[in-house]
Amino acid sequence: MEIEADKKTVVPGRLAVDICGLVLKNPVMTASGTFGYGEEYAPFCDLNRLGAIVVKGLSLEPRQGNPPPRIMETCCGMLNAVGLQNVGVRAFIAEKLPFLRQFNVKVIANIFGETIDEYRRVTEILTRAAGVHAIEVNISCPNVKKGGVAFGAYPDAAAAVTEMVRGETDLPVIVKLTPNVTDITEIARAVESAGADAVSLINTLTGMSVDIERRRPHLANVTGGLSGPAVKPVALRMVWQVVRSVKIPVIGIGGIMTADDALEFLITGASAVQIGTANFIHPAATMEIIDGIEDYMIRHRIGCMKDLIGSLQTDGC
Amino acid sequence: MAEKPSVAIGQVMENRSVAPGHFLLTIQLPLSFATPIPGQFVMIRDPERGEPLLPRPISVYDFQREEGHAILNLLCRVVGRGTSLFSRLNRGSTLTVLGPLGRGFTIDPDVRQVLLVAGGVGAAPLAFLLQEGSLLKPDSGKRKVTAYLGAGTSELLTGLDRFQGFCDLRAATDDGSCGYCGPVTELLAIDLGGYDAKSTLILACGPAAMIRSLDLLLRDTRIRCQVSLEERMACGVGACQGCVVAIKEGEGRIGYRMVCKDGPVFDIGEILWNPSVDG
Ligand SMILES: Cc1cc2nc3c(=O)[nH]c(=O)nc-3n(C[C@H](O)[C@H](O)[C@H](O)COP(=O)(O)OP(=O)(O)OC[C@H]3O[C@@H](n4cnc5c(N)ncnc54)[C@H](O)[C@@H]3O)c2cc1C
Ligand SMILES: Cc1cc2nc3c(=O)[nH]c(=O)nc-3n(C[C@H](O)[C@H](O)[C@H](O)COP(=O)(O)O)c2cc1C
Ligand code: FES
Numbered sequence: 001m002e003i004e005a006d007k008k009t010v011v012p013g014r015l016a017v018d019i020c021g022l023v024l025k026n027p028v029m030t031a032s033g034t035f036g037y038g039e040e041y042a043p044f045c046d047l048n049r050l051g052a053i054v055v056k057g058l059s060l061e062p063r064q065g066n067p068p069p070r071i072m073e074t075c076c077g078m079l080n081a082v083g084l085q086n087v088g089v090r091a092f093i094a095e096k097l098p099f100l101r102q103f104n105v106k107v108i109a110n111i112f113g114e115t116i117d118e119y120r121r122v123t124e125i126l127t128r129a130a131g132v133h134a135i136e137v138n139i140s141c142p143n144v145k146k147g148g149v150a151f152g153a154y155p156d157a158a159a160a161v162t163e164m165v166r167g168e169t170d171l172p173v174i175v176k177l178t179p180n181v182t183d184i185t186e187i188a189r190a191v192e193s194a195g196a197d198a199v200s201l202i203n204t205l206t207g208m209s210v211d212i213e214r215r216r217p218h219l220a221n222v223t224g225g226l227s228g229p230a231v232k233p234v235a236l237r238m239v240w241q242v243v244r245s246v247k248i249p250v251i252g253i254g255g256i257m258t259a260d261d262a263l264e265f266l267i268t269g270a271s272a273v274q275i276g277t278a279n280f281i282h283p284a285a286t287m288e289i290i291d292g293i294e295d296y297m298i299r300h301r302i303g304c305m306k307d308l309i310g311s312l313q314t315d316g317c
Numbered sequence: 318m319a320e321k322p323s324v325a326i327g328q329v330m331e332n333r334s335v336a337p338g339h340f341l342l343t344i345q346l347p348l349s350f351a352t353p354i355p356g357q358f359v360m361i362r363d364p365e366r367g368e369p370l371l372p373r374p375i376s377v378y379d380f381q382r383e384e385g386h387a388i389l390n391l392l393c394r395v396v397g398r399g400t401s402l403f404s405r406l407n408r409g410s411t412l413t414v415l416g417p418l419g420r421g422f423t424i425d426p427d428v429r430q431v432l433l434v435a436g437g438v439g440a441a442p443l444a445f446l447l448q449e450g451s452l453l454k455p456d457s458g459k460r461k462v463t464a465y466l467g468a469g470t471s472e473l474l475t476g477l478d479r480f481q482g483f484c485d486l487r488a489a490t491d492d493g494s495c496g497y498c499g500p501v502t503e504l505l506a507i508d509l510g511g512y513d514a515k516s517t518l519i520l521a522c523g524p525a526a527m528i529r530s531l532d533l534l535l536r537d538t539r540i541r542c543q544v545s546l547e548e549r550m551a552c553g554v555g556a557c558q559g560c561v562v563a564i565k566e567g568e569g570r571i572g573y574r575m576v577c578k579d580g581p582v583f584d585i586g587e588i589l590w591n592p593s594v595d596g
Contacts (some may be wrong), residue, residue, distance in 0.1 A: 036556035
């Protein structure tokens with residue numbers, strides 16, 4: 001509903017983007033799990049200025065996550081094994097969403113489940129809540145019925161989750177892809193055929209780090225997800241591949257620290273970007289990235305995002 | 318109530334070595350920086366460097382407002398790459414300072430005797446508590462403060478000067494070069510019977526081993542005790558859920574709390590030391 005209203009009233013600002021009917025002031029969103037439920041960063045950022053806030057991944061019931069240590073810094077990046085700790089979808093709606101509704105910002109609920117039915121039920125509950133503008137489906141979660149292999153690792157499982165969520169809501173559905181696969185374009189095409197309105201990528205790359213003195217893994221979970229500047233080239237390459245394989249919008253994520261990084265993704269063809277680990281290093285990173293993109297547009301006399309997105313020149317490459 | 322945190326650009330006014338591997342950073346901040354509560358911490362990072370990537374959490378050791386600016390003091394120990402680089406910062410270099418963060422110590426009005434128990438640089442937040450004044454403010458009546466400071470050797474009893482003359486002092490060193498020879502918790506164990514359990518509050522900060530011994534020591538007493546815990550952090554503001562400690566949630570259930578937001582100060586009785594063994 002609100003999306004429709006916005007479509008009419010939004011003055012097409014230089015930075016505005018339209019992702020499957022979801023009109024954003026600018027292409028800069030926060031990445032799930034790195035911005036809490038928004039309130040954690042309210043002292044440092046004007047939340048009204050964000051393109052969208054993607055909240056921490058939500059499950060049907062609260063999840064307590066993995067034992068500590070959960071994080072470890074690595075070369076130009078970090079590993080995390082938070083284990084999808086979250087308050088659960090009902091507490092999110094009751095306790096976190098009212099805060100976010102005070103702001104003029106699009107809220108995207110990131111969801112996950114251990115079974116396809118859990119994805120469906122979380123979607124059903126969120127669709128009825130006021131103030132959720134889109135659903136981002138994290139398919140990196142292990143499928144308990146399939147021996148814990150991530151839904152996102154196989155085209156058929158990824159498509160099945162997408163189809164279920166698609167059938168349950170009229171909100172735009174963004175499917176978030178894992179990079180821990182042989183061919184990410186195959187998964188992207190599968191979720192596109194299953195009805196995804198957009199895809200976002202990448203989630204973290206599975207990694208590991210060892211304490212040589214104690215001869216133990218640094219993380220209690222042994223492995224964790226790598227994020228930050230270290231993953232950016234891989235993320236960019238995957239965005240490039242996916243942009244050429246699907247017709248739906250692609251949201252670029254991975255190691256974006258500055259406006260220049262964000263511009264690399266946009267030029268490569270991402271319709272929007274998400275900022276993750278950068279928030280930890282610089283709590284107002286998103287604000288600077290928005291300003292930096294605008295400066296670039298002015299400097300290069302680019303009137304609207306459409307003229308920038310996918311403007312990569314590869315002739316002669 | 319804690320004031321709102323912010324991100325400030327600080328300028329190093331002085332960086333002084335206070336003992337081998339220990340340094341005192343004096344940072345000038347804008348006046349807009351909120352006044353920290355004792356036990357709160359800041360996240361600091363060198364903006365000139367691409368790595369280490371993540372900011373590092375350091376407790377507030379001292380905070381003063383002067384004309385036109387605020388002065389923040391941090392007492393640090395070199396343990397790895399980040400702290401090693403901080404130890405080499407020159408006067409005039411800049412640092413981004415995020416804070417003040419977390420929940421500090423809380424002292425109930427009925428407390429008559431406060432025992433500050435510190436190991437090494439764990440003295441930092443306790444020294445700030447003592448200096449900041451609320452512990453001994455007029456309405457606290459005849460409140461007594463005794464500090465138990467422990468370190469490897471006498472020269473590592475950093476921050477000693479901030480306690481001397483402000484409270485009763487008991488020192489312990491592993492090599493006996495100052496005060497009691499042995500762990501500070503052993504010294505406390507000797508004295509403990511002399512304190513009235515009902516009106517005594519222990520506030521502690523130090524290495525995990527010290528906090529664990531303290532937990533064992535206090536298990537059979539009813540003395541209240543708050544400890545400042547450490548865990549690896551990324552955001553410092555409760556967004557990443559990376560910095561959790563296991564706590565007892567009743568009915569044998571385990572819960573996780575964030576050190577940066579729910580702590581760093583916790584009641585010692587809440588903490589579950591080894592979830593797989595104790596839980
Ligand atoms: C709330 C809080 C307050 C703190 N206050 C102080 C202080 O006042 N003075 C001070 O010197 N230090 C303090 N610390 C510890 C300090 O944050 C770590 O020593 C520092 O982050 C290590 O960074 P590094 O890059 O030098 O070491 P790294 O190379 O990251 O690690 C080296 C070693 O330090 C350990 N380590 C790393 N990070 C932490 C951490 N956050 N907590 C505990 N151990 C860690 C690792 O296990 C490793 O063995 C505090 C920590 C917390 C959480
Ligand atoms: C601490 C942490 C928690 C995360 N939690 C989630 C999550 O709950 N759901 C999700 O889809 N992605 C999660 N992610 C992945 C990020 O949203 C993002 O895809 C990834 O970190 C890469 O972007 P970055 O390099 O900018 O951080 C998390 C990442 C981090 C670092
Ligand atoms: S450091 Fe991120 S939640 Fe505590």
